[in-house]
Amino acid sequence: MSSSEHTVSHIHRDDIASRMGMWLFLFTELLLFGGMFILYSVYRYNNPDAFHLAAKELNTIIGTFNTAILLTSSLTMALSITAIQRNNKSLSIFFQLITVVLALAFMVNKYFEWGAKFHHGIYPGSDTLLAKPSGEVLFFGLYYVMTGLHGLHVVIGVGLILLMTYYTAKDVITHDNYMKLESAGLYWHLVDIIWIFLFPLFYLIT
Amino acid sequence: MSNKNHNEVSYLEYQGKHKGLLGWILSTDHKRIGILYLISLMIFLTVGITFGLLMRLELLTPGKTIMDPQTYNAIFTLHGVIMIFLFVVPGLPAVFGNFFLPILIGAKDVAFPKWNLTSWYLYVIGGLLAIISILLPGGPTDTGWTFYIPYSVRTGTNVTFALFAAFILGFSSILTGLNFITTVHRLRAPGMTWFKMPLSIWSFYSTAWIQILATPIIGITLLLVAFERFFKVGLFDPALGGDPVLYQHLFWIYSHPAVYIMILPAMGVVSEIIPVFARRTIFGYNFIAMSSVAIALFGSLVWAHHMFTAGMSDTSQLIFSLLTMIVAIPSAIKVFNWVATLYKGSIDLQVPLLYVLAFIFQFTIGGLTGVMQGVLSIDIHVHDTSFIVAHFHYVMFGGTGFGFFAALHYWFPKMFGRMYNKKLAERTFWGVFVGFNVLYFPMFIMGWLGMPRRYYDYLPEYQIYHAISTIGSWILVPAIFLMFGYLVYSAFKGVKVTEKNTWGGETLEWQIDTPPIHENFIEIPTVTEKPYEYKSNDLVTQLSEAK
Numbered sequence: 190m191s192s193s194e195h196t197v198s199h200i201h202r203d204d205i206a207s208r209m210g211m212w213l214f215l216f217t218e219l220l221l222f223g224g225m226f227i228l229y230s231v232y233r234y235n236n237p238d239a240f241h242l243a244a245k246e247l248n249t250i251i252g253t254f255n256t257a258i259l260l261t262s263s264l265t266m267a268l269s270i271t272a273i274q275r276n277n278k279s280l281s282i283f284f285q286l287i288t289v290v291l292a293l294a295f296m297v298n299k300y301f302e303w304g305a306k307f308h309h310g311i312y313p314g315s316d317t318l319l320a321k322p323s324g325e326v327l328f329f330g331l332y333y334v335m336t337g338l339h340g341l342h343v344v345i346g347v348g349l350i351l352l353m354t355y356y357t358a359k360d361v362i363t364h365d366n367y368m369k370l371e372s373a374g375l376y377w378h379l380v381d382i383i384w385i386f387l388f389p390l391f392y393l394i395t
Numbered sequence: 396m397s398n399k400n401h402n403e404v405s406y407l408e409y410q411g412k413h414k415g416l417l418g419w420i421l422s423t424d425h426k427r428i429g430i431l432y433l434i435s436l437m438i439f440l441t442v443g444i445t446f447g448l449l450m451r452l453e454l455l456t457p458g459k460t461i462m463d464p465q466t467y468n469a470i471f472t473l474h475g476v477i478m479i480f481l482f483v484v485p486g487l488p489a490v491f492g493n494f495f496l497p498i499l500i501g502a503k504d505v506a507f508p509k510w511n512l513t514s515w516y517l518y519v520i521g522g523l524l525a526i527i528s529i530l531l532p533g534g535p536t537d538t539g540w541t542f543y544i545p546y547s548v549r550t551g552t553n554v555t556f557a558l559f560a561a562f563i564l565g566f567s568s569i570l571t572g573l574n575f576i577t578t579v580h581r582l583r584a585p586g587m588t589w590f591k592m593p594l595s596i597w598s599f600y601s602t603a604w605i606q607i608l609a610t611p612i613i614g615i616t617l618l619l620v621a622f623e624r625f626f627k628v629g630l631f632d633p634a635l636g637g638d639p640v641l642y643q644h645l646f647w648i649y650s651h652p653a654v655y656i657m658i659l660p661a662m663g664v665v666s667e668i669i670p671v672f673a674r675r676t677i678f679g680y681n682f683i684a685m686s687s688v689a690i691a692l693f694g695s696l697v698w699a700h701h702m703f704t705a706g707m708s709d710t711s712q713l714i715f716s717l718l719t720m721i722v723a724i725p726s727a728i729k730v731f732n733w734v735a736t737l738y739k740g741s742i743d744l745q746v747p748l749l750y751v752l753a754f755i756f757q758f759t760i761g762g763l764t765g766v767m768q769g770v771l772s773i774d775i776h777v778h779d780t781s782f783i784v785a786h787f788h789y790v791m792f793g794g795t796g797f798g799f800f801a802a803l804h805y806w807f808p809k810m811f812g813r814m815y816n817k818k819l820a821e822r823t824f825w826g827v828f829v830g831f832n833v834l835y836f837p838m839f840i841m842g843w844l845g846m847p848r849r850y851y852d853y854l855p856e857y858q859i860y861h862a863i864s865t866i867g868s869w870i871l872v873p874a875i876f877l878m879f880g881y882l883v884y885s886a887f888k889g890v891k892v893t894e895k896n897t898w899g900g901e902t903l904e905w906q907i908d909t910p911p912i913h914e915n916f917i918e919i920p921t922v923t924e925k926p927y928e929y930k931s932n933d934l935v936t937q938l939s940e941a942k
Binding site (some may be wrong): 203205206209210213214216217218220221222223224225227228231232235236313314319322323324326327330331333334 | 506507510569572573574576577580581582607608609610611612614615616619622626627628629630635636637638641645648
């Protein structure tokens with residue numbers, strides 16, 4: 190009755206298909222952020238001075254620090270995949286957990302950064318912000334929406350990597366079947382690469 | 396070989412881990428998911444049709460006929476949202492793509508069966524959200540299905556729910572697209588090269604790319620409108636410095652390609668049905684296949700023709716006007732090839748072919764009036780008139796809707812192992828065809844004369860056209876409901892069909908059992924020929940060979 194011969198996909202493991210599916214999903218993520226990058230370009234073009242002024246209010250040091258954290262976490266993620274390929278389960282778990290810790294550190298920084306802005310009354314819809322020229326309202330609108338959605342992706346990534354750690358511990362992910370971990374890694378690198386664009390656009394170009 | 400018997404049970408009777416209803420709603424079998432989609436789509440289609448009928452009834456006379464203006468605004472919005480996001484966009488790929496794409500390429504399932512089931516659940520959640528938006532206090536959305544800013548930020552109705560509904564439905568659409576692309580790349584049977592694929596696969600494949608590449612843009616755009624309502628972010632709201640025209644751009648960057656998500660699969664079905672009932676090899680296989688890809692490509696570059704009157708530079712207008720005309724070329728290539736396939740074929744005028752012929756007739760009218768609107772000087776006059784409504788319905792209903800009905804009648808015996816009453820189906824077709832044209836053709840005329848779209852009230856001189864149109868809806872809607880009635884009846888009580896090849900088709904779905912077994916194929920076939928190689932025009936030979 191419940192003979193397991195059936196659902197074909199369960200017998201056939203097709204790593205190339207999984208990888209292809211993951212890449213296609215990453216395209217959709219890129220386009221999702223792409224919509225916002227279009228908005229950023231148009232509004233920056235229309236309000237160069239306001240964007241210049243507003244960007245000065247962001248803390249470049251925290252931004253740089255966060256960039257370093259996220260880049261390092263991408264490295265540890267890649268290392269965890271290499272570790273599992275070499276059949277070193279505990280090392281892979283170690284690197285996955287380091288990745289999670291770095292991701293959380295990123296979020297903690299983000300929390301303080303946003304918190305400081307809120308403290309100064311700069312948040313969407315606030316009276317202080319609405320009193321500023323519309324170009325600055327747009328800058329901070331974009332800042333909150335884009336870094337906010339990016340932050341949401343970081344949180345989802347943390348959940349995803351923890352799930353992978355569980356799988357690795359339970360030997361669902363092994364040295365000859367690590368596609369899930371690789372997909373999580375691809376997702377994490379996407380989160381990283383989006384930040385690499387957000388960082389200069391908001392913090393560096395002033 | 397007791398195992399083998401178990402293997403050969405049809406997918407309808409197959410017992411997996413779960414029994415009864417759970418065996419359906421937890422099934423990852425692409426065929427069962429196709430049926431789940433079919434049932435849910437028919438339910439939403441019925442709701443959408445009812446709203447449409449009420450709208451037409453209201454417009455029978457100038458001023459108030461049966462409802463107040465606010466209700467009318469809500470009803471045309473819901474008609475649009477339900478028909479677009481819950482019927483035509485998922486439409487053919489979700490039902491027939493799921494059911495037949497794996498079979499047509501000789502696979503046992505799609506590449507990611509679990510994600511496939513997830514996409515159906517997302518669809519249902521999105522549908523429920525849309526319904527919740529109708530029932531909650533605040534009232535149903537009244538913005539039109541386009542959610543144009545600034546009204547969608549200002550209105551007090553439940554826009555947010557409708558936005559999230561569309562957002563989640565977008566996810567469902569993306570998962571289907573992702574699955575189809577991977578399936579076509581990875582699971583084609585041995586010997587089935589790209590140019591031996593049935594033409595519907597080319598359509599589903601091109602559609603899937605648009606689903607993946609365009610849908611995220613509408614996702615983020617609708618999300619931003621929700622943010623705008625909650626947090627006053629200001630990105631689109633002119634009061635805060637945002638640009639509402641930019642919203643329109645982002646909206647149409649998805650929503651224009653989306654009309655190709657809607658029409659391409661129907662074109663695929665037409666290319667599938669015509670050679671079967673003309674008993675001829677399709678004319679211009681490569682051209683039809685490549686025109687699907689070309690439509691997907693150029694269709695993604697024409698969105699701004701929705702905004703010729705919204706404020707745009709002359710240069711952009713010219714470019715988008717030109718691109719709009721270019722996208723008509725691949726569509727025309729298809730129409731010419733279909734007609735050329737019929738030429739000198741031994742035509743067997745069955746119900747699926749009737750719907751296909753109506754498709755070609757109506758799609759041609761809808762397509763050509765579309766080109767007219769691409770002409771800048773004409774667009775200025777017909778923009779936002781019922782001319783556009785007529786054009787859109789000729790393409791989306793006269794095209795995709797009729798394609799959907801054609802597919803339903805064509806694949807029905809294979810899906811359910813039963814047959815509908817062909818006489819009744821043929822008569823119903825004439826009701827649907829006549830009703831459709833009586834309903835929508837007057838809209839071309841009154842639109843040309845200046846009747847604006849979406850208006851609750853109108854001048855008395857337009858009443859004759861509105862009245863004819865409303866009478867059309869009284870022919871069309873009963874005919875469609877009659878069709879649903881006999882199809883549902885036949886699915887349970889129709890004459891049993893056991894022969895593999897009902898119509899004498901050459902593609903793989905007609906070489907397997909009726910209804911298909913759980914895993915489609917006992918042995919994965921090896922493909923050696925193109926899909927429509929009719930060596931003999933004789934139906935009897937075809938049928939006996941197939942057996």
